[in-house]
Amino acid sequence: MVQTEAFVMLSAVLFVLGMMGVLLRRNAILVFMSVELMLNAANLALVAFARQWNQLEGHLFVFFVMTVAAAEVAVGLALIVAIFRTKQSINIDELHQMEG
Amino acid sequence: MTEVILFIAVGVIAIAAAVLMLLSENAVHSALFLIVNFACVAFFYLMLNAPFLAMIQIAVYAGAIMVLFLFVIMLLGAEKLGESTRQFRWLAPLALALSAAFLLIVGVAIVQGQIDLRGPVTREPLLRVVHAVEDAGPVDVYANGERVAANVSFGDASAFEPVLPGEYTISLTQPGTETVIANSAATVLASSEGDSATAFTAIASGDAGAPVINVIPNNIESVEARSARVTVYNAYNGLDAVNLVDFASPNDLNDDRVVISDLPAGETVVLPLLPEDTSVNGWAFVDAANAENVLFRMDNPEVYSIARDTSQLLILGGEQVISGADTLVRPVVIPLVTKAVSSFGGPQSIGQLLFTRYMLPFQLIALLLLAAMIGAIVLTHKESAVPRRRDVRRVVSKPLAAAIGAQTGTDVLAATPVEDTPQLPENQPAGD
Secondary structure: OOOOOHHHHHHHHHHHHHHHHHOOOOOOHHHHHHHHHHHHHHHHHHHHHHHHHOOOOOOHHHHHHHHHHHHHHHHHHHHHHHHHHHOOOOOOOOOOOOOO | OHHHHHHHHHHHHHHHHHHHHHHHHOHHHHHHHHHHHHHHHHHHHHOOHHHHHHHHHHHHHHHHHHHHHHHHHHHHHHHHHOOOOOOOOOOOHHHHHHHHHHHHHHHHHHHHHHHHHHOOOOOEEEEEEEEEOOOOOOOOEEOOOOOEEEEEEEOOOOOOEEOOOOOOOOOOEEOOOEEHHHHHHHHEEHHHHHHOOEEEEEEEOOOEEEEEEEEEEEEEEOOOOOOOEEEEOOOOOOOOEEEEEEEEEOOOOOOOEEEHHHHHHHHEEOOOOOOOOOOOOOOEEEEEEOOOOEEEEOOOOOOOOOOOOOOEEEEEEEEEEEEEEEEEEEEEEEEEEOEOOOOOOOHHHHHHHOOOOOHHHHHHHHHHHHHHHHHHHHHOOOOOOHHHHHOOOOOOOOHHHHHHHHHHHOHHHOOOOOOOOOOOOOOOOOOO
């Protein structure tokens, strides 16, 4: 049986990769996909611990996270489409109309 | 060993896909690399005993969310959008440095955190006791001195109790007193690795003079859909061996089928999975030596039936019957039906948890999804771009207008009303 530490380490690596994507990429859709990567990394850690402690609540929480991620993607992409209609650009450096 | 190799291989693929997703210039390529990453994560879920989540991951993440991403990328033509230079030049090195530091700290915490000291928790073995001793009244059941069940009468079984793994001596006593009726040999009840639930049934049989307690492992794990697992135990000491015969129809002797042959006393046989509602009406236990000697017919459909998703234990025992001045021992079959335990991580066990204890979060998230759907519709709604009739001016070609004006003597263009509502005939040109 593969150790739980290995899975949590892999989850941490994926999370950091997603984090770098959020910080470094300028395309809004790429940022969004990096956020999905981070959520997946968290899900992987949850399932690893659920197996470790033989509790199904970990799986249930992953179920809820997936559902919320799906809802978030729907609304976020709708936002991006709406922004693109007005500004013709989804470069996040140019989306700063809400600045003070 | 193969597990470790698989883990390393799929892990490398997952990390490589994530890195390529970040570095790719084309947004469509990034989305496809992310799908590869999600598929690797689904494989990890399978390795972690989460088959339901693996399928949901493929269906929801790779199948719905990434498809939505690809739709939007194609809609916006985002794959053609290049990356402009960043506002702050120092952002990239700083982000890399911070990410590396974060990873280092988390790595140290994981390795030093001693997560696995407790080891994987396995399910405790379950134990129940069946009272099939011929002439004893209700008994109390003790396992290693601790009472497991009280007042178990003949033909009944105590409920499955989880016990710590170890060596146990099961004993039956008279209820309320310390008099021990029967003792079993010390048996080791071991828990099992992983998720399977091991169950043991201790069957007390024989007669009050020489009782015997036999502990058999009982498989109560989930069965295939709509079938049942039947285990047969012979606790009848009157004969050497018995057969279990299926007399399909009572008159025709040719369709008799021997289901189990030569089952000695004290032995167990597990039958292959039976689909639900298999008729056991014609089943009977007969003497192995003498096929005419029918011990017991299971022709009461209310007592003996095969239900779906159950694990059944049939015990052929002897019941003491007092008729007149004699005490006879009459063979009887005791059915013990338990619902098969659903496997860890499978849809049944997730459903059992989700729709009972976690119903409220489930409904709240459903509401959230509805709200998200409405939000997405509202955000992407466009006002329809139909041009209004008020803005359309009647266009008249100038040369034609000039020719008509020369013929009629008036300036047609100036006299033509601009609004499309008909004017009152005040300034009508001469000649229509």
